[in-house]
Amino acid sequence: MPERTCPACQADDTEAVESVDRADLIRSYRQKGIDVSTYLPNSSLTLCRCKHCELGFFAPVCAGDGPFYEQLQTQEWYYQDDKPEYAHAAKLVREDCSLLEVGCGKGAFRAWLPESVRYTGLEFNDEAVQKARAAGLDVSKQPVEDHVAEDRRYDVVCSFQVLEHVEHPKQFFHACVEALKPGGTLMMVVPAQDSFLAIAPNSPLNMPPHHVTRWTDRALTNLAHSEGLRKADIWHEPVADFHKEWHATTLAYHALARFGVYRPRLIDNSTHYRLLGRIVRIPALREYLRRAALKMSPGLEVGHTVMLIAS
Structure with a gap:
């Protein structure tokens, strides 16, 4: 039986949501040019949900390592310099402050700041560190837990799309909070489990060894409060232009599920799914289903990403 203690709040009150077959997940990643066979257990994976804090997490834990992310770096779509969350976060950063970005890549966010x-x-990625340093940025290959142990403190600590990758999110988040000066601001950005992403079928990148946790708004705010951060605001991005077709297709399937003609699954290679795909590829029908889905579930109008702003 996989360990099912919540990795965020340590509660044992968790439930199994759905199991994913190992072979199906390997096949889904291979369609994107990524080999994950050495990272997954020999058994199936189970998506679990914490009844206490709402965190979603996979058991057993199987997070990617350096070579795994080196594979992802070869994909043109993986790293982006222009993100909606960068623009919003930059508005919250005042002049002449100190800022730590955890998991900064090549330092693309720096260009958005005063x-x-x-x-x-x-x-952690050597190539990214080299690119950042070549651009004149102060970037180190170091865990945030070690960095904060050196008594380094900042006005702002931010992390974009990192928390969902780490095996021990509680420890990671705690170190980020410890890196704040008194009255400082933490900005933590993750894929939004309260968005269409949660119901998108055949999205292997939202599963191990890439994403090992899934964060609702409540899971984020609960974690912030558990670390003594009293103010915790949530910002959801609008649907990005490059996600609009994916968003519409996902909502179309959601409408079909609500109508009782489709049962959602994390990985679905069934003939039934492929036949329904012919329907959702028809623009007029997809738009009708998208609108129907939003009438039934208005919260799905938000985009892929959520930001916690806490202090």
């Missing part, structure tokens, strides 16, 4: 900001980045 020149007076004193920027520090942490990153």
Whole structure:
């Protein structure tokens, strides 16, 4: 039996949501040019949900390592310099403050900030660290837990699309909070489990070894409050232009599920799914189903990403 203690709040009150067959997940990743066979257990994976804090997590844990992310780096679509969350986060950063970005990649977020900001980045990928340093950025290959142990403190600590990848999110989040000066601001950005992403079928990148946890708004705010952060606001991005077709297709399937003609699954290779795909590829029918889905589930109008702003 996989360990099913919540990795965020340590509660044992968790439930199994759905199992994913190992072979199906390997096949889904291979369709994207990624081999995950060495990272997955020999058994199936189980998506679990914590009844206490609402975190979604996979058991057993199987997070990707450096070579796994090196595979992803070869994909043109993986790293983006222009993200809606960068624009929103930059508005919250004042002039002449100190800022730590955890998991900074090549430091793309720095370009969005005022020149007076004193920027520090942490990153594990050697190639990304080299690119950041070549651009004149102060970026180190160091875990945030080690960084904060050096008594380094900042006005702002931010992390974009990292928390969902780490095996021990509670420890990671705690270290990010510890890196704040008194009264500082934490910005934590993750894929939104309260968005269409939660119901998108055949999305292997939202599963191990890439994403090992799934964060609702409540799971994020609960984690912030557990660390003594009293103010915790949530921002959802609008649907990005490059996600609009995916969003519409996902909502179309959701409408079909609500109508009782489709049963959602994390990985679905069934003939029934493929036949329904012919329907959702018809623009007029897809738009009708999209609108129907939003009438039934208005919250699905938001985009892929959510940001926690806490202090």
